[in-house]
Amino acid sequence: xxxxxxxxxxxTATWQAMKAWAAQxxxxxxxxxxxxxxxxxxxxxGRREHVLAAGDIPVVRTDRGGQVTYHGPGQVVAYPLIDxxxxxxxxxxxxxxxxxxxxxxxxxxxxxxxxxxxxPGIYVRLDDPFGHEPLPQRPQRRALDSAAPAPxxxxxxxxxxxxxxxxxxxxxxxxxxxxxxxxxxYQRIDPCGYAGLQTVDIxxxxxxxxxxxxxxELAEQxxxxxxx
Numbered sequence: 001x002x003x004x005x006x007x008x009x010x011x012t013a014t015w016q017a018m019k020a021w022a023a024q025x026x027x028x029x030x031x032x033x034x035x036x037x038x039x040x041x042x043x044x045x046g047r048r049e050h051v052l053a054a055g056d057i058p059v060v061r062t063d064r065g066g067q068v069t070y071h072g073p074g075q076v077v078a079y080p081l082i083d084x085x086x087x088x089x090x091x092x093x094x095x096x097x098x099x100x101x102x103x104x105x106x107x108x109x110x111x112x113x114x115x116x117x118x119x120p121g122i123y124v125r126l127d128d129p130f131g132h133e134p135l136p137q138r139p140q141r142r143a144l145d146s147a148a149p150a151p152x153x154x155x156x157x158x159x160x161x162x163x164x165x166x167x168x169x170x171x172x173x174x175x176x177x178x179x180x181x182x183x184x185x186y187q188r189i190d191p192c193g194y195a196g197l198q199t200v201d202i203x204x205x206x207x208x209x210x211x212x213x214x215x216x217e218l219a220e221q222x223x224x225x226x227x228x
Contacts, residue, residue: 067193074181119151157200
């Protein structure tokens with residue numbers, strides 16, 4: 001899987017390039033690592049009312065799954081472009097592997113990430129981002145066909161978000177890890193559709209990591225977990 005570090009790229013142009021890749025079955029798999037200028041993006045399920053005050057930040061409705069999120073400088077955005085069928089990966093497993101890559105990246109820098117039942121993405125304890133005690137609201141085995149629980153974000157901040165698109169078994173969009181950002185734009189939205197959900201980055205929990213270090217580590221973790 002070819003890795004490309006694209007630097008700062010326009011969101012819409014990058015999205016269109018991903019769509020063009022997905023439309024070419026012969027195009028090889030790849031991994032694009034970048035950051036974007038400030039932009040709010042609405043997924044397929046996104047409701048405009050979750051954008052509370054866009055102001056001067058553009059809002060782009062896109063074709064990934066999920067609700068509204070923010071991209072901006074200081075965030076590592078990873079876009080795996082992969083043929084899931086060729087790699088023998090089911091969609092749910094793919095999401096799991098993306099989250100595992102984010103968890104391993106955070107662990108590399110001493111931060112303990114967590115999953116929350118019913119809410120894709122990675123979270124940290126605000127009072128102890130380095131502790132290893134399991135969350136009571138972590139995903140746990142439940143009865144077959146039972147509904148997912150309502151997400152409980154008590155004491156947590158979201159540090160990584162994901163949203164994907166699968167077209168003909170070819171997956172694009174991906175994962176965003178907050179490293180050292182201006183987090184104030186998150187106050188203009190309901191992040192991922194949840195009013196009051198706090199968003200954090202690696203810097204605000206007291207860890208000094210450069211964008212380049214985090215980007216390289218995330219790329220390595222994704223490459224390892226998405227190998228055929």
